[in-house]
Amino acid sequence: MNESHTMSACGSIGARAGLVALVFGLAASFGALAQTTRPIKIGMIYAKQGPSASLGEFLAHGTELALGQAGNNVLGRPVELTWLDEADPQVAQQNMQKAIDEYKVIAVVGGNSSASALAMMSVASREKIPLILPGAAASEITGKNCNRYTFRTQATVPVQMRGLMPYVSQLGKKVYFITPSYAFGQDILRSSRAMLKEVGLTEVGTDEVPVNTADYSSYILKIRQAKPDVVVGGLVGLDLSNFLKQWNELGMKDKIPFVEIAVSDTDFWNVGPVASTGIYVKPWYYNNPDNTSSEKKFVADFTKKYGRPPSDKAWSGWIAMRSLLESIEQANSTDSAAIIMALEKWRYTEGKFPAFYREWDHQLIKPAVIVQIKKDITDKWDYFNVLKLTSDTEAETAKSFGTREEIGCKMGPI
């Protein structure tokens, strides 16, 4: 009797121990399962309102589609994407902080305005969260203000202006500038003025226009008085649309050619074929026959989902998100430092030569595309003819983006 009692006591202790071990084991594995299936949070900061609302909309759609194409997950975990507003630099900076503190994002893809980007970058650096800027062309972002946590996809102002200059000098000698009164516009003036001297052009007038100006008639009168051979613009989003509309209405469209950099398809879709005119530099064009196969698939998927083709902003959001997701997979971790290092090694190998983030300034080295408004626009969305890229070979591209000394970026450790 005693033995059987002892046996059963031992047995029951063993059984209890076994049960406890089983429960702990299950709990641990559930915990681990929860850990691995807990969603990864990524933030998007794009304009939902204001003159850049159309740009923000396409940026967000492109970013979302890149995630969708990757199956809405990374590292086997689902991704939660949160879209916060980029109404102005203050709001953008606050939302960046909010995304990190409240939403606990591991990275942010966002920032189209150079002014907002500069504000968001400082948060990224302080909080040690990777930030990929799909827009924002001002040079100081990967120049004197650069930091280890910020990456940028759009070609810089000097690269785009250098691509545009040969066309400007073909059009004449006297140049009038109409640029917005913030970092991006000021960079255009700075870069252009240096280049004008090289090609023997003269500046006959400059207007720095406040952002969100609705009425350009007074500016157009000034341009008309100055009688330039070509007008170089810098207006963004709806401001550009408004300007072109009024430029056309005042009969100036066929009198003086207009050129600009860093424009987007929506700027022209919003104004219509009648008023659209000019030669432009932009990151990408959906109807470029030289697009890679994944880009063509992106165009098809986007058009199917949203009923219209992707603007260059959609592509910018797409490539930025792609680079982030692929880097997270490569790093096999959501740790910021690991992601940063993976991004620095990331390459987009489709196309004639690879595109990559330059290690010492985090600028995406990829040529922009130079386009011209078609003479006869018959399709609802296809407004442009592709003229050429800003650089045709790998060596030319690297050179056009500048040397370390020229760029002046000094990055710290992670």
Next chain:
Amino acid sequence: MLESLLSQAVNGLVLGFIYVLIAVGLSITFGLLGIINFAHGAFFALGAYVAYQLYQMFGWPAVVFAPIIVGLVGMVVEVVLIRRLYGKEPLISLIVTFALGLLIEALIRVFWGSDGKPLSPPSPLTGVFEYGPLLITKYRVAVLLATALTLAALWAFLSYTPYGRILRAGGRDPEMVDMLGINLPRLLTAAFGLGCAIAAIAGVLAGPLWTVSPSMATNAIMPAFVVVAIGGLGSFRGAVFAGLAVGVVISLTIQFKPDAAAASMYAFMFLMLLLRPRGLFGERWERFE
């Protein structure tokens, strides 16, 4: 130099007339109801959007109904929301109408999207008049005439018709008007509707000038407040003078120092409020003192 000044000044007049129209609606709402309507810019934008929608569905002639529709919307808003603000302190009406303005702008974005809608002037009005340095589109001249006519009609309505006189009396002394047997609440509803309709007329006219977009509301309300502050709250004459002055000042500033253009009207307002706080033609309102 003189020629450029002249052409800018003429351009400024057109801009000014639109500002006058927006400001007059705001001034009327304040003068007759004692409510500072922060949603005024939103009704301006709504006018432009309704006009755009009517144009898309029925063509240009249907656009005349846009101010009427917005006026009706304004009347509904008055019955539902605004009449609860009468007699309360001004801060409450500011906050409520500000929120209303944001709501209307958000609804616009939901129905029509955040992007700009291109709206061109009707074909007989495309083209320009060019006299030497003077360059002005036919449409702008039409806007000038239309605003002048609207303002004249409004002034005649308020000064000479019995209904207009009742409205003005209701603004002055609502209790007396009530005691005279006139249905005051209905009067006030109509007055608010009128203010919104005028904002909508300005929106319809401005739509083809500046792209129809949700941010139109802010572009309208800020100059409207500046104009009303300079001209005097509640004063029709003041709104006209101040509106034209602001339009011309902005255009001339663009000629010489474009980045100060937006700031110039605020500088003007600042000066005016320092020198004569009630504005050019403003009157002391018993309500506030």
